[in-house]
Amino acid sequence: MKILHNFLILIFITICTNCYSQDSLITPVVIEIKPVTAVATATITATIKIKTGLPLPIFPVSAWHSKNTVGFDLSEIAFINWNAGGVSSISGLFKGNFFRTYTSENSKWVNELIVRYGINKQDGLTVRKADDELRFNSTFGYRKDPLSNWYYTCKINFNTQFSNGYKYPDTSTPISKPFAPAYTFLGAGADYFDKENKFDVYISPLTMKSTLVLDQSLANKGAFGVNKATYDSEGNLISEGKLSKTEIGFLVTNYYKKEVWKNITMENRLSLYSDYINNFGNIDVEWKLQFDLIVNQYVSANIGTHAIYDDDVITYDEIDGVKVAGGPTLQLRQSLGVGMVYVF
Incomplete structure (x- = not known):
């Protein structure tokens, strides 16, 4: 056995x-x-212990990264039998930032979509537009040395608005409309990009700036620098105004973002452009500075200013009921808001 x-x-x-x-x-x-x-x-x-011997599955890491931020700011003030006086009002602002970024060892492609739209309602007045922006930025850069912060770069920027703009209280004659104006910058140059410090400087010696005014009534007035319509001595239309204007010039942009204090972030955007042919040395300026104060994951406050100087944008003053064209001037907008924010 x-x-x-x-x-x-x-x-x-x-x-x-x-x-x-x-x-x-x-x-x-x-x-x-x-x-x-x-x-x-x-x-x-x-x-029996069995080991397959096969390598563990490797899931490739995507070179694409995305970040979406949407928020809504609301401010309200109301008076009831308030002896000191005042006007009740309520304001709302929707804002969104959407990023799509492609990065590899020697290249980067950054795409950004910015949308903002705000309204204001005061007691006794109709609803008025308080903010309006649609902006798209795309930058592609290539570098030979992966240790260098300098890139050969192509950049395109586009911005316009969603709805008509008015010089209140006159709401019968729009002073701007969607795609009137719309600005496009397309150029190539060099870009210094420091990802760690969130610092970016772009220098382009060759940039094409296109101004669109896709509304004939505004184009006939020569709004935003396009060639206006011509009339004979009796006021009859001879030729309509141009719907677009193209310039070639020099562009410098800067982006910088930093946490200046705990839970307080500063974001700076600056754009400087000068046309080679028309008044070279006369610089168009757009500057945005914003401070974001983080309360918690979903609540934040922000303080910002937006300044524009464009030699092609003419202001109008009303004298004795007649609109008289003036010269270009500084455009300035300031904002303060508290609201909800969601990042995904």
């Missing part, structure tokens, strides 16, 4: 060994043998 028992064990080991030799993915068999008891039945317990 003992001879038969040992013979069966030998056969079992031989079979397992042959299986292992045919498939290198299976590790040697580990066998645990319990001694034969006084009972006539022999019990053999075998524990």
